[in-house]
Amino acid sequence: MSKSARNRAQRNVLTKREIPWGSIAFFTVVGVIAVGAISFAFAQSRPSSADGTAAISGVIEKPGLGRDHTTGPVKYETNPPMGGDHDPMWQNCDARVYDRPLRNENAVHSLEHGAVWITYRPGLAGDGLNRLTAKVKATDYTMISPNPGQDAPVVLTAWGKQLKLQDAGDARVDAFLRANVKGPGTPEPGAACGGAKDTA
Template identity: 70%
Template sequence: MSKSARNQQARKKNARKKNALTQRQVPWGGIAFFTVIGLVAVVAIGYAFVQSRPSSADGASSIKGVVVKDGLSRNHVSGTVSYDGNPPMGGDHDPVWQNCDGRVYDQALRNENAVHSLEHGAVWITYRPGLPTAQLDALKAKVERTDYTFLSPYPTLDAPIALTAWGHQLKLQDAGDARVDRFLRAFVKGPQTPEPGAACDGAKDTP
């Protein structure tokens, strides 16, 4: 073999060695490690997002203006109960509930019977006498097509309209307020109901 041929063969051999040394290896171990870390982070973020979303159980927090009252007593009593709110959001009440299966009453109701209906998961919509006819008709239409609701005038109401569920209340100026529907969706037989599944008819059907 000539000298030039030997030199050429040596150069090729050195080139192969250099290529072997400089060729990048795929870091599979590192890729696997960071992939696992990324998946854990995604799961953690997703869980935190789900936990932070308002659920039906805390629907009050997503409806502006809702007043919440906790620790309400639930004893059955006879006679008149002195409530600390108008309309009351709960408390001791009459053993007989007010029928609340989409009922519209044209006279004021006894608080004690209405509160019992709240305990069963009803929403009590009350209005101050003198509410414009169009607004009253709108409320009647909502109640008549929504089970576990009832409507009545409330002469001492300090707002045109009040929506009351057990431990929750929203007072409004106008029946067209979008919060009416949101309140009904959140609290008709909602998670605040002390006695889920209890009847809303078959009891008191008169004011």
């Protein structure tokens, strides 16, 4: 090989650019994570009409609820409350059945975490209480308790959403649970639902 050919070969080896696969892989992963985070944030900010609640007749919605912590009593606009300021300690809502009324301020904190709270007037007709209790025992992020002062035999409540029913066997019970357990619009879906207040 001539001297000029050797020089050209050395220049080609020295000037040949390596493809930076490590950098490409790193920035691809960062991009995928960013797109996922943006998509998740968008999904969480979508209005409730994007979830299954809009298709359930009779659901009442209350947007713009406060979320401050307080250890004092809170005057809520609805009974049971649909959200608002609440106690720093949530009510355990990991498929919990309570036989006494709950303190609203603790139960509201559970709603903030994505729980559905089923309340009933004492003396619920037929086997209604048994049916509701069985649903709660089979569904995490739910709780059930009596509520003597409510104006319907059965009320299902999620953060900012409520459904009042006359009959515990109403098919909308299942639809509401599907749409609202850790559902869209919940401020802290999937936050802890156990390890806090375990008594009524």
